[in-house]
Amino acid sequence: MDTILRIDMGAEGGPKANATAMGGYAGYGGRALTSAIVSKEVPPLCHPLGAENKLVIAPGLLSGTTGAMSGRISVGCKSPLTGGIKEANAGGQPSQVLARLGYRAIVIEGKPQGDDLYKVFINKDGVKITADNSLKMLPNYDLVEKMKAEYGDKIACISIGPAGEMKMSAASVACTDMELRPTRHAGRGGVGAVMGSKKVKVIVVDDSGMPMRTPKDPEKFREANKRFVDGLKSHAVTGQGLPAYGTNILTNILNEVGGYPTYNFKQGRFDDAAKISGETQAELEVKRGGLATHGCHRGCVIRCSGVYHDKDGHYLTKQPEYETVWAHGGNCGICDLDAIAKMDFLDDNYGLDTIEMGATIGVAMEAGLAKFGDAEAAINLLHEVGKGTCIGRILGNGAAFTGKAYGVERVPVVKGQAMPAYDPRAVQGMGVTYATSPMGADHTAGYAVAQNVLKVGGDVNALKPEGQVDLSRTLQIATAAIDSTGMCLFIAFAVLDQPDTFQALLDMLNSFYGLNLTGDGVTELGKTVLTMERDFNARAGFTAAQDRLPRFFRTEPISPHNVTFQVKDEDLDKVFNW
Numbered sequence: 001m002d003t004i005l006r007i008d009m010g011a012e013g014g015p016k017a018n019a020t021a022m023g024g025y026a027g028y029g030g031r032a033l034t035s036a037i038v039s040k041e042v043p044p045l046c047h048p049l050g051a052e053n054k055l056v057i058a059p060g061l062l063s064g065t066t067g068a069m070s071g072r073i074s075v076g077c078k079s080p081l082t083g084g085i086k087e088a089n090a091g092g093q094p095s096q097v098l099a100r101l102g103y104r105a106i107v108i109e110g111k112p113q114g115d116d117l118y119k120v121f122i123n124k125d126g127v128k129i130t131a132d133n134s135l136k137m138l139p140n141y142d143l144v145e146k147m148k149a150e151y152g153d154k155i156a157c158i159s160i161g162p163a164g165e166m167k168m169s170a171a172s173v174a175c176t177d178m179e180l181r182p183t184r185h186a187g188r189g190g191v192g193a194v195m196g197s198k199k200v201k202v203i204v205v206d207d208s209g210m211p212m213r214t215p216k217d218p219e220k221f222r223e224a225n226k227r228f229v230d231g232l233k234s235h236a237v238t239g240q241g242l243p244a245y246g247t248n249i250l251t252n253i254l255n256e257v258g259g260y261p262t263y264n265f266k267q268g269r270f271d272d273a274a275k276i277s278g279e280t281q282a283e284l285e286v287k288r289g290g291l292a293t294h295g296c297h298r299g300c301v302i303r304c305s306g307v308y309h310d311k312d313g314h315y316l317t318k319q320p321e322y323e324t325v326w327a328h329g330g331n332c333g334i335c336d337l338d339a340i341a342k343m344d345f346l347d348d349n350y351g352l353d354t355i356e357m358g359a360t361i362g363v364a365m366e367a368g369l370a371k372f373g374d375a376e377a378a379i380n381l382l383h384e385v386g387k388g389t390c391i392g393r394i395l396g397n398g399a400a401f402t403g404k405a406y407g408v409e410r411v412p413v414v415k416g417q418a419m420p421a422y423d424p425r426a427v428q429g430m431g432v433t434y435a436t437s438p439m440g441a442d443h444t445a446g447y448a449v450a451q452n453v454l455k456v457g458g459d460v461n462a463l464k465p466e467g468q469v470d471l472s473r474t475l476q477i478a479t480a481a482i483d484s485t486g487m488c489l490f491i492a493f494a495v496l497d498q499p500d501t502f503q504a505l506l507d508m509l510n511s512f513y514g515l516n517l518t519g520d521g522v523t524e525l526g527k528t529v530l531t532m533e534r535d536f537n538a539r540a541g542f543t544a545a546q547d548r549l550p551r552f553f554r555t556e557p558i559s560p561h562n563v564t565f566q567v568k569d570e571d572l573d574k575v576f577n578w
């Protein structure tokens with residue numbers, strides 16, 4: 001029977017684990033489950049790093065099955081970065097492993113007395129929580145090697161690096177990939193700082209001896225999964241573009257449409273974009289013996305990931321994502337793929353969100369801490385963060401904190417969270433999502449680039465305000481539902497474009513759980529999740545004033561289209577009217 005594993009780090013006599021029934025949370029997975037638990041059990045006015053906050057780690061509804069693409073894991077809490085509810089999700093192996101162990105979620109509660117740091121080991125025989133101070137301040141790669149030496153290589157790890165231990169608001173939670181490398185991160189919102197505040201360094205999961213989760217109707221599930229995979233393979237984005245070039249295929253596309261924020265959101269095109277494009281990156285990876293096509297977990301058929309080798313042909317990092325290449329690249333005026341890959345590695349190793357750190361370094365460059373284009377200086381700033389120096393602790397707390405510390409006016413954040421790689425003036429639908437998502441500025445919360453730029457699932461003019469509110473609403477609802485299934489969000493391209501592929505996804509859910517879910521049911525699930533999240537934020541003190549972009553996006557036109565963000569405030573307030 002599926003259960004929720006509750007780990008009380010503040011229990012008398014030391015941390016204790018207890019498996020509890022799903023109760024009122026039955027039927028929820030992924031983001032729906034993390035947001036339901038946080039919304040119901042965490043006092044909205046609590047300190048995010050205090051004992052009252054909870055860190056919820058939940059596989060999706062179809063994780064642990066033979067269903068393709070079903071390996072996302074959601075991490076939720078009250079965010080130390082935004083002060084609101086947070087769900088950040090990641091790929092990698094832990095979601096499948098945790099689900100096969102029969103856990104629908106791990107809830108880490110309370111806070112231990114003293115300075116001990118803990119590791120948690122979970123397998124078919126139960127849960128073991130041990131103090132292990134030899135792990136203190138270990139970067140993620142060394143930590144995973146140590147866990148491998150101790151528990152073997154059939155494990156998966158969920159961990160924090162030094163940034164999480166130092167409780168920095170840009171700290172991520174790392175998940176290991178198929179090669180047991182800590183490369184997939186629940187990056188956003190400082191979820192790693194909350195794990196650090198609970199003094200949990202690593203959760204090691206081992207599903208040896210556990211079977212795949214079994215559908216109620218295995219034959220129908222198998223048939224639906226086949227149709228789903230066929231649909232993904234036949235779509236141009238999920239079947240060709242993403243596998244060939246990874247997400248970084250977007251560099252040339254966004255640059256071409258003038259939506260590529262450059263020099264801390266000063267212009268919409270980067271002269272050197274071609275040097276750091278997905279096409280250039282893939283060519284280099286293959287030439288050096290890395291991989292341009294790779295899955296981040298078993299069962300991924302899109303395989304947008306890759307492996308990046310250095311000049312000598314040695315592993316340097318996984319293929320940096322588009323948003324990472326932008327954050328450490330064009331946003332900082334840097335056009336050196338090796339330097340960007342090095343920063344991607346440092347972020348993963350220290351346990352930091354690449355988007356937040358790239359945006360933060362952009363703000364630091366605007367403040368004069370380094371020159372735009374100076375890759376060496378940017379790398380040094382990241383080392384300051386990893387070492388926890390005074391300047392490093394400022395930077396490690398994100399773009400908003402850094403902007404305040406150095407008196408910078410142009411700080412691209414919403415609800416304290418840095419904007420990703422799409423300028424909201426040139427891609428106005430993204431501006432609506434950034435402004436209104438309960439998560440703060442987050443491209444994955446409602447990816448309007450699909451219709452504004454890629455023309456997948458519709459066509460809404462990116463430069464005009466008309467239609468953007470309706471578009472963002474629809475996408476935010478759909479995304480909240482997809483994030484609950486455990487499916488990688490990239491399925492959305494095929495699901496939005498091809499009714500048969502959407503139906504196949506519904507058939508997978510229905511045959512697995514014995515349900516009769518329709519498209520309307522999926523919409524209702526998405527609305528329910530967003531309503532819970534908005535309700536938490538309202539109780540935490542958020543009002544419509546937080547659903548806004550920074551002022552300079554309305555006053556500073558961006559080249560090449562010479563356009564400002566034009567969606568009216570009163571229209572932003574209608575996004576959640578349904």
Ligand code: SF4
Binds near residue numbers: 301488
């Ligand atoms: S498509 Fe990319 S991000 Fe999604 S599961 Fe596959 S490799 Fe991971």
